[in-house]
Amino acid sequence: MEPLLRVENLTVFFGKECNHCLKTTGPKMETNRCRACGTIVACQDVSFDLFEGESLGIVGESGSGKSTLINVLHFKTPAKGSMFIRSEFLPSSLKAFLSNHRDGYWSKNLLSISPYHKKRLREAIMGIVYQQPSLGLRMEVSAGGNIIERLLDAGWRHVGLMRTKASELLNKTEVPPERMDEPPRVFSGGMQQRVQIAKALVHTPLLLLLDEVTTGLDLSVQARVLDLIRNLKNEFGFSMLVVSHDLNVVKILCERTIVMRYGRIVEAGLTDQVFADPIHPYTQLLVASRL
Amino acid sequence: MMLQVMDLSKVFLLHLLGGKEIRGCENVSFNVDEGEFLLIKGPSGSGKSTILKCIYRSYLPTKGDILYHSKKFGKVNLASISDRMVIELRRSEIGYVSQFLNVIPRVPALEIVLEPLIQNHSILKREARKRAEELLERLNIPRQLFDAYPATFSGGEQQRINIARALISNPRLLLLDEPTSSLDERNTATVIELLKEIKNQGTSIIGVFHDHQTVMPFADKIFSI
Numbered sequence: 005m006e007p008l009l010r011v012e013n014l015t016v017f018f019g020k021e022c023n024h025c026l027k028t029t030g031p032k033m034e035t036n037r038c039r040a041c042g043t044i045v046a047c048q049d050v051s052f053d054l055f056e057g058e059s060l061g062i063v064g065e066s067g068s069g070k071s072t073l074i075n076v077l078h079f080k081t082p083a084k085g086s087m088f089i090r091s092e093f094l095p096s097s098l099k100a101f102l103s104n105h106r107d108g109y110w111s112k113n114l115l116s117i118s119p120y121h122k123k124r125l126r127e128a129i130m131g132i133v134y135q136q137p138s139l140g141l142r143m144e145v146s147a148g149g150n151i152i153e154r155l156l157d158a159g160w161r162h163v164g165l166m167r168t169k170a171s172e173l174l175n176k177t178e179v180p181p182e183r184m185d186e187p188p189r190v191f192s193g194g195m196q197q198r199v200q201i202a203k204a205l206v207h208t209p210l211l212l213l214l215d216e217v218t219t220g221l222d223l224s225v226q227a228r229v230l231d232l233i234r235n236l237k238n239e240f241g242f243s244m245l246v247v248s249h250d251l252n253v254v255k256i257l258c259e260r261t262i263v264m265r266y267g268r269i270v271e272a273g274l275t276d277q278v279f280a281d282p283i284h285p286y287t288q289l290l291v292a293s294r295l
Numbered sequence: 296m297m298l299q300v301m302d303l304s305k306v307f308l309l310h311l312l313g314g315k316e317i318r319g320c321e322n323v324s325f326n327v328d329e330g331e332f333l334l335i336k337g338p339s340g341s342g343k344s345t346i347l348k349c350i351y352r353s354y355l356p357t358k359g360d361i362l363y364h365s366k367k368f369g370k371v372n373l374a375s376i377s378d379r380m381v382i383e384l385r386r387s388e389i390g391y392v393s394q395f396l397n398v399i400p401r402v403p404a405l406e407i408v409l410e411p412l413i414q415n416h417s418i419l420k421r422e423a424r425k426r427a428e429e430l431l432e433r434l435n436i437p438r439q440l441f442d443a444y445p446a447t448f449s450g451g452e453q454q455r456i457n458i459a460r461a462l463i464s465n466p467r468l469l470l471l472d473e474p475t476s477s478l479d480e481r482n483t484a485t486v487i488e489l490l491k492e493i494k495n496q497g498t499s500i501i502g503v504f505h506d507h508q509t510v511m512p513f514a515d516k517i518f519s520i
């Protein structure tokens with residue numbers, strides 16, 4: 005029972021950084037902004053393991069560092085610390101470059117590989133879905149085109165095959181394939197999210213990153229998107245990192261939950277334990293104020 | 296020895312109430328052997344559910360050890376092993392039935408029941424379906440409910456869905472918190488028959504029952520609080 009992904013001591017500063025930054029921020033100080041230099045400590049010493057096929061929830065209020073964490077894992081935001089993947093899960097074309105030759109079991113620290121390798125690894129093993137469809141989709145390009153773009157990037161050339169693949173994926177995410185030539189701009193919010201999900205699944209990712217994917221949708225639409233994600237996960241078996249400020253989302257999707265506040269992990273545990281027996285004062289507040 | 300609870304205490308520290316402490320259970324010790332049924336008795340609020348939840352790790356014990364002889368990992372302390380190990384044990388060895396259905400809305404009854412089997416990856420979906428159907432039939436759940444959503448089921452039906460879900464992976468240790476509280480006589484009798492069977496096959500059971508008279512005859516031990 006070894007993890008798929010191991011994340012150690014992720015730390016992210018937004019600002020010029022001084023030696024008061026860590027002392028003046030965090031849950032005890034009730035801020036993430038350094039009093040001396042104004043730097044934002046978005047994440048500090050965040051560590052966790054993610055297992056194969058597991059869905060891990062990250063909850064906390066806005067500003068707690070949840071999205072920063074997702075963006076670090078997606079190689080979009082630089083961070084201190086380390087992130088390893090088990091070598092056996094590296095795509096074969098990247099094994100030679102990214103395996104750790106001394107260890108063999110774990111990859112190199114993925115936070116310090118070249119931007120080129122980050123991009124290739126991201127394309128090969130990750131999918132991401134954002135709260136705002138415009139971050140994940142090109143709103144003026146057709147739904148099918150959004151998916152075909154990723155196939156083109158991966159070297160696909162045959163138009164017929166690409167269209168078939170795109171329509172299969174849209175079908176799986178319950179977007180009527182006859183609408184694949186329309187741009188997401190004209191779709192409803194729930195349907196835009198389903199196109200994003202289809203796009204994230206193009207290369208059958210090992211890791212799906214979900215950043216507040218149901219926030220802002222009507223309740224019944226939220227329910228449908230959550231059902232879809234659950235079913236896709238059962239079918240594909242990917243691991244997920246589910247960021248949400250809505251505890252219900254995490255309760256439905258995740259077996260384990262991490263609670264963050266002002267950039268730090270304040271509690272981590274089995275989801276049912278975190279809800280039934282929250283230990284940290286902040287978690288108790290969060291659970292008590294749940295709708 | 297299947298399970299050894301040693302000096303288990305749970306104190307809830309309520310920060311929102313100015314650090315108020317509530318005693319869930321205190322210095323609880325007992326042993327359960329393979330195939331044994333331990334009945335827990337005590338007045339309302341005495342900590343019966345708390346003990347079961349600590350064993351299942353829905354509550355984090357404050358003090359004490361819960362030694363469990365696992366098939367998968369050997370001897371482990373349920374009070375301190377990793378969350379990940381607890382997840383594995385819940386999938387394959389430890390079942391828990393509460394009074395309330397605590398599952399995801401909009402998942403059909405049959406899917407809820409077979410989910411633990413699928414997560415085990417040990418079995419084909421077709422095979423899992425068959426076992427789930429047999430179990431639900433055994434528990435007198437009408438066929439037309441198999442594909443319906445349990446959110447709208449009666450209390451007794453929900454409770455039987457819970458029982459089926461806990462039993463589907465043939466747990467070695469079964470934790471029961473008033474599993475028959477909403478059942479009529481006939482269904483209570485069916486459930487008890489089923490429990491006797493799995494006990495005879497070696498499953499250890501720790502249970503709290505609102506009406507102990509019905510289960511007393513097949514309890515091997517009683518723990519009174």
Ligand SMILES: Nc1ncnc2c1ncn2[C@@H]1O[C@H](COP(=O)(O)OP(=O)(O)OP(=O)(O)O)[C@@H](O)[C@H]1O
Nearest residue numbers: 280281307317318319338339340341342343344345
């Ligand atoms: N999650 C919790 N947070 C705070 N206090 C709790 C929690 N769970 C239980 N308690 C408290 O712990 C004590 C024991 O409760 P428990 O539910 O174990 O009793 P019980 O013996 O199962 O009672 P009943 O027969 O009414 O079901 C009670 O005072 C209860 O209020």
Ligand SMILES: [Mg+2]
Nearest residue numbers: 343344345472
């Ligand atoms: Mg109780």
Ligand SMILES: [Zn+2]
Nearest residue numbers: 022025038041
């Ligand atoms: Zn500073």
